[in-house]
Amino acid sequence: MSAALMTLTGVSRSFGGLKAVQDVSLAVPQGSLTALIGPNGAGKTTLFALMSGFLIPDSGRIEFDGQDITGRAPDLNARQGLARTFQIVQPFAAQTVRENIAVGAHLHEPRRVAALAAAEAVAQRVGLAAQLDKPAADLTVAGRKRLELARALATQPKLLLLDEVLAGLNPQEIGDMIPVVRGIAQSGVTVLMIEHVMQAVMNLAEHVWVLAQGQLIAQGSPAEVTSDAAVIEAYLGHGTAAKLRRQAAAAAAAGDVA
Amino acid sequence: MTDLFILFPSILNGLTTGAVYALIALGLTLIYGVLHIINFAHGAALMLALYGVYWLKEAAGIDPYLALPIMVPAMFMLGYGLQRGVINRASHGKDENILLVTLGLSIVMENLALLFFKSDTRTIETAYTLTTVPIDIGFAQAMIALPKLVAFGGALVASVVLILIVGRTDLGRAIRAVAKEKHGAKLMGIDVEHVYAMSFGIGLACLGAAACFLLPAYYVNPQVGNGFVLVAFTIVVLGGMGSFSGALLGGLLIGVVESLGGLLLGESLGQIGIFLLFIAVLLFRPQGLFGAKA
Amino acid sequence: MTDGTRTRMPALHKELLRIAIFAVGVALLLNVLDSGVALNFVMMALYAALLAQAWNILGGYGGQFSFGHALFFGTGAYVQAIAQIDGGLNPWLAMPLGVLASAGVGVFVGALSFRYGLKGSYFALVTLAFAEVFRIVALSVPFTGAGVGLMVPLREGFGNMQFGSRRGFALMVLGLVVLALLVTCWLRHSRFGAYLQAVRDNEDAARAAGVNPFRIKLGAIALSGGFMGAGGAFYVQAFQYIDPGIAYGAHTSVEALVGAIVGGMGTLWGPLIGALALHVLADLTRNLFGQLPGINMVIYGVVLVLMILFAPRGLGGLGRSVRELWKGRTK
Numbered sequence: 001m002s003a004a005l006m007t008l009t010g011v012s013r014s015f016g017g018l019k020a021v022q023d024v025s026l027a028v029p030q031g032s033l034t035a036l037i038g039p040n041g042a043g044k045t046t047l048f049a050l051m052s053g054f055l056i057p058d059s060g061r062i063e064f065d066g067q068d069i070t071g072r073a074p075d076l077n078a079r080q081g082l083a084r085t086f087q088i089v090q091p092f093a094a095q096t097v098r099e100n101i102a103v104g105a106h107l108h109e110p111r112r113v114a115a116l117a118a119a120e121a122v123a124q125r126v127g128l129a130a131q132l133d134k135p136a137a138d139l140t141v142a143g144r145k146r147l148e149l150a151r152a153l154a155t156q157p158k159l160l161l162l163d164e165v166l167a168g169l170n171p172q173e174i175g176d177m178i179p180v181v182r183g184i185a186q187s188g189v190t191v192l193m194i195e196h197v198m199q200a201v202m203n204l205a206e207h208v209w210v211l212a213q214g215q216l217i218a219q220g221s222p223a224e225v226t227s228d229a230a231v232i233e234a235y236l237g238h239g240t241a242a243k244l245r246r247q248a249a250a251a252a253a254a255g256d257v258a
Numbered sequence: 259m260t261d262l263f264i265l266f267p268s269i270l271n272g273l274t275t276g277a278v279y280a281l282i283a284l285g286l287t288l289i290y291g292v293l294h295i296i297n298f299a300h301g302a303a304l305m306l307a308l309y310g311v312y313w314l315k316e317a318a319g320i321d322p323y324l325a326l327p328i329m330v331p332a333m334f335m336l337g338y339g340l341q342r343g344v345i346n347r348a349s350h351g352k353d354e355n356i357l358l359v360t361l362g363l364s365i366v367m368e369n370l371a372l373l374f375f376k377s378d379t380r381t382i383e384t385a386y387t388l389t390t391v392p393i394d395i396g397f398a399q400a401m402i403a404l405p406k407l408v409a410f411g412g413a414l415v416a417s418v419v420l421i422l423i424v425g426r427t428d429l430g431r432a433i434r435a436v437a438k439e440k441h442g443a444k445l446m447g448i449d450v451e452h453v454y455a456m457s458f459g460i461g462l463a464c465l466g467a468a469a470c471f472l473l474p475a476y477y478v479n480p481q482v483g484n485g486f487v488l489v490a491f492t493i494v495v496l497g498g499m500g501s502f503s504g505a506l507l508g509g510l511l512i513g514v515v516e517s518l519g520g521l522l523l524g525e526s527l528g529q530i531g532i533f534l535l536f537i538a539v540l541l542f543r544p545q546g547l548f549g550a551k552a
Numbered sequence: 553m554t555d556g557t558r559t560r561m562p563a564l565h566k567e568l569l570r571i572a573i574f575a576v577g578v579a580l581l582l583n584v585l586d587s588g589v590a591l592n593f594v595m596m597a598l599y600a601a602l603l604a605q606a607w608n609i610l611g612g613y614g615g616q617f618s619f620g621h622a623l624f625f626g627t628g629a630y631v632q633a634i635a636q637i638d639g640g641l642n643p644w645l646a647m648p649l650g651v652l653a654s655a656g657v658g659v660f661v662g663a664l665s666f667r668y669g670l671k672g673s674y675f676a677l678v679t680l681a682f683a684e685v686f687r688i689v690a691l692s693v694p695f696t697g698a699g700v701g702l703m704v705p706l707r708e709g710f711g712n713m714q715f716g717s718r719r720g721f722a723l724m725v726l727g728l729v730v731l732a733l734l735v736t737c738w739l740r741h742s743r744f745g746a747y748l749q750a751v752r753d754n755e756d757a758a759r760a761a762g763v764n765p766f767r768i769k770l771g772a773i774a775l776s777g778g779f780m781g782a783g784g785a786f787y788v789q790a791f792q793y794i795d796p797g798i799a800y801g802a803h804t805s806v807e808a809l810v811g812a813i814v815g816g817m818g819t820l821w822g823p824l825i826g827a828l829a830l831h832v833l834a835d836l837t838r839n840l841f842g843q844l845p846g847i848n849m850v851i852y853g854v855v856l857v858l859m860i861l862f863a864p865r866g867l868g869g870l871g872r873s874v875r876e877l878w879k880g881r882t883k
Contacts (some may be wrong), residue, residue, distance in 0.1 A: 361619060373844055541670070
């Protein structure tokens, strides 16, 4: 594994009596495509919020690209190359797709025309070129997810935190999106994704962390993790592991789409 | 001891005004707690109510206290109608629209009053306007105008009635349900639109009562609402948005602070004190002294 | 091909051209008009437009509704007056001072409000409270002339920013309006403007994209306050008088926001259209009903309520809806 782009050391965060994240330590290798999984309410999105600076940890350290960014504001982190998407998509509804993406592009491009052009290029990459002049509010869920991705991509991140970018998509749309994510990772961006869609996790992730009730209960390759007894129990379900292994075999047999 | 002797009448006056402030603020709190809107038209509505009481006295000779059974239902109906007919329709689902619509309504109300009643300040004369009552607590004495005492008592009674309605009746239960969880309440079969309008109506009905208690000891002109609305907001924010006990205690507190402030710093600076307190609370402790975070 | 229902925003050069045409057109109109009544009408309409444009910067593009925008107006006005009367400063020098002062007050109020995360109703309330505080202070303090107000002595001449006829003042306020148009145009085609609208539409998403909402909002309130201050300074020159009620009163605050909302918040021409429409309406009312106290404001209030009820995107939005409907029918 290459050097770590982001390291968490003993990060914890509580809300009142609820321990949302407990003593989590992990290291995201540079250039990797990794996943963070776990049952609902495990604290995954909270962890993303802590990583990106939307929440300040009660304890622990967060390092990114060699710097201590614990508690640093999200916009500063974005400028350093740390971008995130939101589980519940947050478009600038009144603005067009192009204008939406341009906000991200402006991070490195102060001129308006150039930023709009950069936005168009990013839209091509994620397959939104046909909708550039549509108001964001008119997009389907799938479109909005891509928009979210595009806007984050436009900030030219080193690390991209994707929060359930496949949630709410039908199997066709998922099949379309997976190559896009892979393409981003292959272009040099380190990607960490929160995902429930196991097809994507098995397909894409090199390394998986499993969060349950705020704690890291397992980590390893997708195959290792999904056969881990603790993980299976956390997800509640006898036979879940077997089912997943069958799915993974089928996906590998069908061959990669990209 | 001598200080208290001087301050005592001021404190008493403050308490009587404060009770009326509390009643006004309670209406605002109810509206905010249920509809989650800041009713910018609250002051103008109070002003209309005051003119209502004034007109009933001047034109029909009805004593303000006897006007209660007229003003309270009338203001209730005005509130119900405004919410159901205008404010609800104007929201289009966006909070900012409600902000602007209540502002628009307040502008219309205030200037209609200006149009019809001109800008003169008006007062009423009753048999008891000048009667004073001595209050003696041993180490301090004061003479309090009877209308103010009645205002104190009446406002407190009205406040208690309101709190009881919300706490003990079926309507109150529906109101609290809608305030807490609108969609769940709807699924339970509660007519949310109706509850909204009822809440707004009750909020304005409080103003009707407050006006009846206020006018004998006070005055009315088209701008009087402005002064009250910011004080009412200060109380609501201070007491904690959505907290009845907070509004009640806050009202009394503000009344006393304003009275003492006016005594020690002069009228204008006293008023500024209230506004600065308001700004400070908004900035540093928006949840108020009693409320949960808004 | 795109099936976008929204036309692309006009390119920068197109908008600049339109602004130029507007500027030249109105300037020509002002040179042709002779009657004092007509010149005064145009001047007051442009003045109302300036206030609306100022409010639009913070309210329309920034999404922060100020209900006490008179705060900045009054500051600019009093600085303009006091700098001349007590400081003996030439009005042309006093005006930038007034603008700076009002922008400064904007930064102060903004820094407090935005630092503590005030939004929506709370922000509106705070601006209202600040305006009231300033009004009461102006009412009580001697150097603002207290309740009596301040009068700027009559000293006609271009060098003294007191023009013989309304034409001069109308041209001056036209200049300010055009400046506001240019700044608004800049907002629509710049990174600052893109960031400002992003913060308005979704602050968290903006932060994730690298925007510092606090700094952006401060910039907006400074710009908005500055233009309001210019309006205040202009008022003092045109009417040679200011008092607390005019300076910090509700009327001025309402005039600023109603024009922008009626015309269409967050648009380039909306505030101008709205202010003009309201001004015409007010004038018509005056001709029909005479000079009744409060009638103007009643109209403003009613129009505001009706707009929110039926056309929340303002007249400009109505225009856009009509265009979209037409496009749909001809498809």
